[in-house]
Amino acid sequence: MLNILKRIFASLRYRNFRLFWFGQAISLIGTWMQSIGQAWLILKLTNSPFLLGLIGAAQYTPILVLSVFAGSVVDRFPKRRLIILTQTVMAVLAFILWVLTARGIVTYWHVFILAALLGLATSLDVPARQAFMVDLVGRDSLMNAVALNSTTFNVARLIGPAVAGILIAKVGIGTTFLLNGLSFLPVIAGLALIDIDGLPGRSGAKNVIEDVKEGLHYIRNNALIFDVVMLMLIVSLFAINFNVVVPVYAKYVFHSNPEIFGFLMSALGVGSIFGAVLVALRSSRSPNPVYLVLGGVVLSLFQMVIAFVSGLYAAVFILFLIGFGAIFFTALTNTTIQLNTPDELRGRAMSVYSLVFMGVTPIGNLFIGGIADAAGVRTSIFIGGLLGTIPSLYYLWKFLRAGRSG
Numbered sequence: 001m002l003n004i005l006k007r008i009f010a011s012l013r014y015r016n017f018r019l020f021w022f023g024q025a026i027s028l029i030g031t032w033m034q035s036i037g038q039a040w041l042i043l044k045l046t047n048s049p050f051l052l053g054l055i056g057a058a059q060y061t062p063i064l065v066l067s068v069f070a071g072s073v074v075d076r077f078p079k080r081r082l083i084i085l086t087q088t089v090m091a092v093l094a095f096i097l098w099v100l101t102a103r104g105i106v107t108y109w110h111v112f113i114l115a116a117l118l119g120l121a122t123s124l125d126v127p128a129r130q131a132f133m134v135d136l137v138g139r140d141s142l143m144n145a146v147a148l149n150s151t152t153f154n155v156a157r158l159i160g161p162a163v164a165g166i167l168i169a170k171v172g173i174g175t176t177f178l179l180n181g182l183s184f185l186p187v188i189a190g191l192a193l194i195d196i197d198g199l200p201g202r203s204g205a206k207n208v209i210e211d212v213k214e215g216l217h218y219i220r221n222n223a224l225i226f227d228v229v230m231l232m233l234i235v236s237l238f239a240i241n242f243n244v245v246v247p248v249y250a251k252y253v254f255h256s257n258p259e260i261f262g263f264l265m266s267a268l269g270v271g272s273i274f275g276a277v278l279v280a281l282r283s284s285r286s287p288n289p290v291y292l293v294l295g296g297v298v299l300s301l302f303q304m305v306i307a308f309v310s311g312l313y314a315a316v317f318i319l320f321l322i323g324f325g326a327i328f329f330t331a332l333t334n335t336t337i338q339l340n341t342p343d344e345l346r347g348r349a350m351s352v353y354s355l356v357f358m359g360v361t362p363i364g365n366l367f368i369g370g371i372a373d374a375a376g377v378r379t380s381i382f383i384g385g386l387l388g389t390i391p392s393l394y395y396l397w398k399f400l401r402a403g404r405s406g
Contacts, residue, residue: 007144007280007281008148008277008280008281009148009280010141010144010280011136011137011141011144011145011148012148014136014137014141016136016194016195016196017136017137017145019190019191019193019194020132020136020187020190020191020194021148021149021152022186022190023186023187023188023189023190023191024149024152024153024187025152025155025156026183026186026187027087027183027184027186027187028152028153028156028157028160028183029156029159029160029163029183030094030160030179030180030181030182030183030184031156031160031180031183032156032157032159032160032161032164032265033160033161033163033164033167033176033179033180033183034094034097034164034176034177034180035160035161036160036161036164036165036168036176036261036262036265037164037167037168037173037174037175037176037177038055038097038111038115038176038177039052039247040168040173040247040261041101041106041111041173042055042108042111043247043251044173045106045107045108045111046108048373049244049247049248049252049368049369049372049373049377050366050369050370050372050373051108051369052244052247052248052365052369053244053365053366053367053368053369053370053372054112054365054366054369055111055112055115055365056115056241056244056361056362056365056366056369057361057362057363057365057366058112058113058115058116058119058362059115059116059118059119059122059361059362060119060122060358060359060360060361060362060365061116061119061362062116062119062120062122062123063119063122063123063126063354063355063358063359063361064355064359064360064361064362064363065123065359066120066123066124067123067126067127067351067352067354067355067358067359068212068215068216068348068351068352068355069208069212069351070123070124070127070128070351070354071127071211071212071215071347071348071349071350071351071352072208072211072212072215072347072348072351073124073347074124074127074128074131074347074348074350074351075131075211075344075345075346075347075348078197078198078199079128079129079131079132079135079197079198079347080132080191080194080196080197080198081197082124082125082128083125083128083129083132083191084188084191084192086121086122086124086125086128087125087184087187087188087191088184088188089117089121090118090121090122090125090184091181091184091185091188092181093114093117093118093121094177094178094180094181094184095177095178095181096114097110097111097114097177098174098175098177098178098181101172101173101174101177102172102174102178122358123354123359126350126354126358127347127348127350127351127353127354128347130334130338130350130353130354131198131338131346131347131350132198133145133146133149133338134338134343134346135196135198136194136196139339142335142338142339143279143282143287143335143339144280146279146331146334146335146338147276147277147279147280147331148276148280150272150275150276150279150327150330150331151273151276151277151280153272153276154268154269154270154272154273154275154276154323154327155269155273156269157265157266157268157269157272157323158266158269158270158273159266159269161261161262161263161264161265161266161269162262162263162265162266163262164176164262165260165261165262165263166262167179211348212348214345214348215345215348215349215351215352216348216352218341218345218348218349219349219352222340224289224336224340225336225337225340225341225349227289227395227398227399228289228292228333228336228337229337229352229353229356231293231296231333231391231392231395232329232330232333232353232356232357233356233360234387234388234391235296235299235300235329235388235391235392236356236357236358236360236361236364237360237363237364237367237387238300238364238367238383238384238385238387238388239296239299239300239303239384239385239387239388239389240299240326240357240361240364240388241361241364241365241367241368241384242265242268244365244368244369244372245303245368245380245381245384246261246264246265246268246319247261248369248372248377248380249264249306249315249377249381250264252372252377253310253315253377253378254312254315260312263316264315264316264319267315267316267317267319267320267323268319268320268322268323268326269323270320270323271319271320271321271322271323271324271325271326271327272323272324272326272327273323273327274320274324275295275323275324275325275326275327275328275331276327276331278328279327279328279331279332287332287335287336287339288332289332289336289399290396290399290400291328291332292328292329292332292333292336293329293392293395293396293399294325294328294396295324295325295326295327295328295329295330295332296325296329296388296392296395297325297389297392297393297396298321298322298324298325298328299322299325299326299329299388299392300325300385300386300387300388300389300392301385301389301392302318302321302322302325302385303322303381303382303384303385303388304381304382304385304386304389305318305385306318306319306322306381306385307378307379307381307382307385308378308382330357333353333357334350334353337349337350337352337353338350364384367384368380368381368384371383
């Protein structure tokens, strides 16, 4: 048992990663609390799945537009300092939303603008944090570090929504925004104590456009990375829309209160934790693209299934499976891209990962929200899952065939 725990938490032997990991663990709980609070606030203000999707579009459109350019910035400047800057901006935005909500003056457009500004900060924050990981632990421990980071993300998804649901019901929505703002303080403090900056691994002087072209050219000409990026693009676009799917599913299928909403989101988190732990246990091996694609199949296929489910316990179990598949898919995609990319291109490669993982969210949110408004929640969930399942099965066949021929 002790040996298993050592394998799971192998990356924590690095002091810098411990500081980063523990700070993130606290901050991400606050992030999930705000996510739940914000979704419930929008549904309370508008009673519209489409307008909820539009908030997602506002938050993720900057990532769609700016991610590839942010990668050039990440490859030019010390990553630790960039992350401190972005995390500070995010904390300030959370405090502003808390003040507006606590004073009872918040409107839909306040949330829309703050979500867009959060997306602007996130477009730089995500590729910087992902590319910084290898500086903290080295290439040999990267897969384990990504898995542990995914574990904290999903433990937070377990705790944050459950706590947020209780706070919304007992205290009020604004508390979730206050606690999120406060949760950034430990991660900023941890970053201040880390003794490496994640300096650029590049030489020469190119302009941003040349940087972007160089990064995209590398991805296009690396067959494995290109296939993985394309699958992530499609699945993220249609199947990974939990910030819209779960709130509208809870509200319109179960006619539920915030506690049930938080409970359903936590089921996703539990499944993701199990998936992340399994990835961590396997981290001594190179990531296998077949397992990556199987994660996409599980995620998408069970999203189709849940469209027909009306029982709470069955929904919780299926969301557990969706969370399990999602973390296998995203963690192995992340690691595959990083391990197959040279140091001087890592920021740009991870900016493309951010683009296809998060940047297409506004399109997906509007797609799911629009179909939900026009044809019903169950129809929108089923179509999203179907459009994720078909390409996942294609790439599963492709990688299996490549493995047999290899």
